[in-house]
Amino acid sequence: MAAVASYPVDATRAAALDSQRYLETRLKSTPTTSAVSFDSIPIIDLSPSFSSSLSARQAVARQIREACTTIGFFYITGHGMELISQKTLELAERFFTELSQESKDKIHMRQSKYFRGYEPPSYSSLNNFTQKETKEAFNWAYEAALDPTGGDGKYVELDGASVSSQNLWPDESEIPGFYEGIKEYYGTTMQLARHLFRLFALSLDLPEDYFDSMMTHPGGMCRLIKYKPSENPKPLSEVSEDEEIGLGAHTDYECFTLLLQDSNPGLEILSPDGRWISAGPVEGGIVVNVADFLMRWTNGIYKSTVHRVVNRTDKERYSVPMFFSINYDEKVETLPSCVSEDNPSKFPPITAGKYVMNRLAMTIPGKF
């Protein structure tokens, strides 16, 4: 494999631009017929993966591989997070309804170098502000106090800086129990993500602990998101270019995403034949989707699928994604098993945090 030094210094910035161009092409181009199209998203029962039997874990890993090479999305059940998911979605609703605008403004994202804090509707855009995004969000990220392992004391930020917690928390007196609720959700999800990452390793015929040393102080950005009700509900697939949208079409940037969603549909994913497929709520299910790092490691074998959110209902919709990353100071470089002479690496190596930082910067005018 090529050494990092053989690529331009700002390869990570170039990679972010490439990903944006890919997205634009994907949205405009005529549908691909070579890739498998899909109508529904598989549900994978995770329970056997907690077994001490390697073959039981491998059986789950095989289902994960099948989903990642075709759709890039799947639901997991049997994860043990049912109650916490419910409580976290309630906490999301409380954040947006109980906190005054003044309190939200005190923790406004513009004060954060690392995209943390409260984000009002239309503040950021995944599509160059061609569509107004109505989502409203609260963003936070890793801090050792939220990690059940306590971390390894080496956490670095997106840009590689060793700084203490950069999160902007709301005033507890206005929303009592918020931090504790977030901590319970974050810690449990982080451990589930580490478990899933071992299954991803197995799914790629790698040793189960292949990625372990890369997730000792991992990136794990999370968001509470609120989507306002639709004033003019339209059937699936209808969204005109200049219209409001909940969240513009995009791929996620990190290893993979774990998404809680309430009982209202809204998440839609782009099938290779150009149709949008609903990835609505499934009883007890958490959505998992492949993001760009896994696509890059696997040389495109695992699909980082384009998705968006359109709330077509007359109710508020709440969701909570965690974007699980490796340690931000680690490199993402195509796996040797996924390249050959006939199939060279399509993706130059990148530094995890800097890639995420560049992609986030693209969503806010003047930041990139």
Ligand SMILES: O=C(O)CCC(=O)C(=O)O
């Ligand atoms: O709200 C959702 O259902 C999906 C959110 C999402 O795709 C994201 O924040 O990257």
Ligand SMILES: [Fe+2]
């Ligand atoms: Fe996403």
